[in-house]
Amino acid sequence: xxxxxxxxxxxxxxxxxxxxxxxxxxxxxxxxxxxxxxxxxxxxxxxxxxxxxxxxxxxxxxxxxxxxxxxxxxxxxxxxxxxxxxxxxxxxxxxxxxxxxxxxxxxxxxxxxxxxxxxxxxxxxxxxxxxxxxxxxxxxxxxxxxxxxxxxxxxxxxxxxxxxxxxxxxxxxxxxxxxxxxxxxxxxxxxxxxxxxxxxxxxxxxxxxxxxxxxxxxxxxxxxxxxxxxxxxxxxxxxxxxxxxxxxxxxxxxxxxxxxxxxxxxxxxxxxxx
Ligand code: FES
Numbered sequence: 001x002x003x004x005x006x007x008x009x010x011x012x013x014x015x016x017x018x019x020x021x022x023x024x025x026x027x028x029x030x031x032x033x034x035x036x037x038x039x040x041x042x043x044x045x046x047x048x049x050x051x052x053x054x055x056x057x058x059x060x061x062x063x064x065x066x067x068x069x070x071x072x073x074x075x076x077x078x079x080x081x082x083x084x085x086x087x088x089x090x091x092x093x094x095x096x097x098x099x100x101x102x103x104x105x106x107x108x109x110x111x112x113x114x115x116x117x118x119x120x121x122x123x124x125x126x127x128x129x130x131x132x133x134x135x136x137x138x139x140x141x142x143x144x145x146x147x148x149x150x151x152x153x154x155x156x157x158x159x160x161x162x163x164x165x166x167x168x169x170x171x172x173x174x175x176x177x178x179x180x181x182x183x184x185x186x187x188x189x190x191x192x193x194x195x196x197x198x199x200x201x202x203x204x205x206x207x208x209x210x211x212x213x214x215x216x217x218x219x220x221x222x223x224x225x226x227x228x229x230x231x232x233x234x235x236x237x238x239x240x241x242x243x244x245x246x247x248x249x250x251x252x253x254x255x256x257x258x259x260x261x262x263x264x265x266x267x268x269x270x271x272x273x274x
Contacts, residue, residue, distance in 0.1 A: 024059030036089030040074040050114035064113030101183035106169035108189030120150040132172035138163035198246035208246035
């Protein structure tokens with residue numbers, strides 16, 4: 001059978017779903033840091049999701065999908081064996097994989113899944129890789145076992161202190177820096193977390209990359225929905241990103257464009273793209 005069959009689907013922690021999808025063409029060309037745009041049905045909104053893993057020879061990709069709005073709820077209602085109407089990708093520029101020395105990857109929310117392929121590729125390139133993941137409580141942490149296979153050290157933080165350090169990625173970064181030099185920091189998670197950790201890494205003088213998650217519609221640089229300002233330049237996250245220098249991102253603009261107004265604007269755009 002053709003199509004984008006859902007090979008595996010489970011709720012890994014509340015509201016966070018692991019999807020394994022048959023998508024041979026995406027798997028064949030995927031590189032670390034890239035994403036796909038999914039449409040659960042022909043009439044669904046387009047939603048971007050970072051690739052968590054893939055296998056070109058078996059022809060599948062995997063994603064972690066957080067249930068936050070209508071389109072992710074639609075996806076979450078699918079069951080293994082169902083088909084997804086559209087999977088476009090791989091999209092975006094991959095992370096340049098170089099040996100930087102020691103790299104710390106910070107992940108929160110869906111970012112815990114999204115840092116996996118970056119960690120794997122950076123470690124293969126000879127870096128010492130530290131993964132630092134955060135959640136509100138221990139039962140919301142996931143994929144620790146998978147992450148341990150691709151990093152030298154896994155650090156955990158919870159807001160309530162139920163596992164690891166009390167706090168988040170920012171505390172883990174500060175602790176790591178007190179112990180050893182960090183040559184590159186990469187953060188993936190909600191905008192609030194990325195903004196906060198970026199401020200800390202700036203004060204510590206650590207080169208920082210973030211994977212931005214603005215609203216996206218076409219994913220091809222045509223619609224303008226994912227416009228962000230980075231170092232005074234207008235960039236489209238879908239084609240110029242999603243990975244950018246965290247210290248140059250205009251976080252205020254990003255936060256305001258993710259507001260309810262932007263969502264309505266994008267729904268209208270979405271209809272005109274169809
Ligand atoms: Fe990037 Fe449309 S989603 S320009």
